[in-house]
Amino acid sequence: MNISDNYKDRENLPEHIIKELELIEKRQEFLKDSVSVNTSPYSINDWQVLPGFHEPDTTPIASLKTLEDLLGQDKRREEDGFTRRIRLGKLIKPAPGKKGKIVIVPTTTEPKFYHDDSVTSEEETGGSGEGEEGDVIGQQQAEPQQGEGEGQGAGEGDSASHEEGTNAFDLGKVLTEKFKLPNIKDKGKKRALNKFVYDLTDRNRRFGQLLEKKATLKKIVETNIMLGNIKPGEPIDTQNFVIGPRDQIFRIMSAERDFETQAIVFFVRDYSGSMQGKPTEAIVTQHLFIYSWLMYQYQNNVQTRFIVHDTEAKEVDDFQKYYQLQVAGGTRVAPAFKMVNQIIAEENLAADYNIYVFYGTDGDDWDSDGKELTEEILKLFPATSRVGFTVAKNAWGGENKTTVERTIEKSGFVEKRKSEFRIDDFSAESADENRLIESIKKLVSP
């Protein structure tokens, strides 16, 4: 029983008692959260256990250039015949109620001859205090809680927040380069928004803003070869060079048309009861990756819409909700796509945007004939650049085709609509980061 329950009527208490209660609560909270157990004498050291007293004043920001250099160097390793060594991980700090944060970090391990403790020795560590042999003294969630810790898990991808936007861009860049995700092929039928920028891009002879030395020098040499001032095999005397007025080459300010394509992505997922756990994690992580990749491809000009569905569809505001929402209800896929079509039509999105729709499911659908779904997807095609289906199968589903897969098979989209429609399926249980990326390649490749 919680001590503070005895003191419900807190306002009337003296101040020092309120403080005391807060301390106790804080401590209990701390005890609840402290699941990390230190099992090695080398993992803690002076500057961790002797805590300081002030908040840090500045936030160091990772220099992107260095990461680029590192990745560039890593790429060269392949050319030299060695395996690449830098992996990209994401750190996620869960923040219930608030927006969680993700940060992209490079990681690497140095291969050495180390002893492998995993095979024979049991996991043991020290301990102290009361308790008979065999007594349980603490417990920990068996599965790392969603969105916690390093590596896989869902995170934040809301374009509204600048910092996270930047991170998604970084991740997208990295995904494109590191995992060789394809670059977007513009379908060309969308009207590009264009604007003019002025830049020193054009060259002009005789006058201009900036002398281009190398090009000028070349011209001078050309002129003097023609004039016979430079003869092959003889030493060159630059003092005899004649410089013609048209030899000077300048850069000149000019208007450049700047194309900006914009993209809007619909992330749609099933949030019914059967999706709980692994399937949700796989789908949401994959959608986060896709979002990041598009952010990079479209230079941050990506808008997102999030739709979840059970038997009905509903739009949610941000990635956090998209990730967290959970209901116990049944599953009908068609309403979700009906909603996508409705939004596209109402807001006239097809005119200005490249539209992507990514759908994640465990394959469950109560409409076993799938007629309505097929119709809705057909309606989508003229407007969209790509519709991608991901089926993250539950372990108990076995090898059988799921309802959604059967519907798609019947519709023949995979063969007939190859440029607009892709589908991929995998077992949610075994989907690691590499598998997800593999799957993204399937979904987005031209």
Add this chain to the structure above:
Amino acid sequence: MHLLDQHAKAIMEECKVRANNAGLQFDHETLEYIVSNRDMLDLSPKVMIPTLYDYWVNDVEVLKEYGKYKLYPSNPYETVINSRPAISFYNDNNPDWLNIMIFYHVLGHVDFFQNNRLFEHTWTDDFVGVALADKRLIESYRSKYGRWTDYVIEFSRSIDNISGYFKTLALLNYDGHLEPESMLNFYFNTFLPDYLKEDEFQIYKEQERYNKILKNNPDIAESSFFAQVKSRHPEFESKYKNAVAQAPPALDLLEYIKDQSPFLNLESNRWMKSVMTVIRNTALYFAPQMRTKIVNEGWASYWHDKLFRGDERIKGHEVAYSALNAGVTSLSRVGLNPYAIGLRLIEYVEELAEKGKLSREYQKLILADDKNAFDSHTGNGQEAIFKIRENFSDFMLLNTFVNQEFVDRHNLFVTGKRPNPEKGVIEYYVKSRKAEDYKKMLIDSLYHPPVIKVDEKISTKDSLYIRHSFEGKQLIKDFIPEVLIGLSYLWGGEVKLETTEILVNQKAETEEDMYSLQKVIFACKDKKISKIKPENNDA
């Protein structure tokens, strides 16, 4: 990064005087720097040596630390490195009383670095200065040979953990009087078995002959013995001279490859050897720190507590100090705290010595009551812990002093971990309160790199053969190919690794049937790895 201000420096100097009076010994000069959190993040991958050579793995680490810091801003506090003068780094904004405690802790470390024998090879140089020279050397190679410098660093680092640290240490004070005279040594251990291919019986007969001469004529035994040898084997003298002229045997794999690799001995590749030497020396410098974590932190905690509690400047801060100190040195309910274990062991040793319990007399006692009551008031407590500080590593401390009395006194136990599928949780439970188990758990958690040596008899110019001595643990399999590819680059040919794998039979019913050992040989040639199971599997 800037120097400590004069006010705080004065406090430090005061602490030094008191620590000296209490018996700690260290060079008088020390340097203290204030560093920002960002400096700390930059420095920690370089193990706090600001002048350590640049290497991309460190950059990756720094970027990762930045990322972590974005999410979990933490405030690093204090750290000290084993340089001359000793350098320590501090966070800004500590109140004076806290600085005093921290300074005492730091001085404990400085004293340990400068007096513990495991650090003996670092006593004659300032590593910060050495590292700076090395950094410049590597930089100059990098500008000349580009990324190949980094490959050489990488491949050398892949075996820098199995350095011959203890051998290096052993040679420091080794006067060699136990070694046989070098010509005799060569004759019996190299010339007879390797050149003449004599069998053991023949060698034994020769030894007998020598011993007989020695017995009759100790003064001229050697010369008369070898006069005969030389007349019988005219080639002996030249062979012996050759052997003497050769470099002393390599202390570890890294050094062996550096000296013997046909690839590195090419004129154009000689620079790589310098890089390897830098990597090896750096690894040797850090080697003792990994092996003295518990005793070193225990020592520093012992002294910060003892000195600060005896310092009148603690007045008014006793409560804040005890809270902080408890955070550092309390035993974890679950987990291992090197500060706590180290401190308690040192205090335990002090008590044992104080009561004269480190004696044969005490050990002869059988009854528990007699043991408890034993006290010969020796007053040797301090002397004993200073001996620990001078001579002990983590392993020695744990292996010698963790016993049932110690485990019982502090209520220690081994925590086991098991899944509880019904609740969907992992449970931590009290697995054992036996000292034996607790000691084993502690020792298993210590740093212990595998033993991997060159088999010079099988190795050839084209093929290097290295053997892993199996100690109950296999090597991490994923890393083996990568390391071998690197070694094969350095050797300029094939590299073979003989090791032992543990096969797990999931269907086995008893624990004995579950594991079986399999000797395997990994071979790497032209960046291709193959795995062979030798036929005579005597693992």
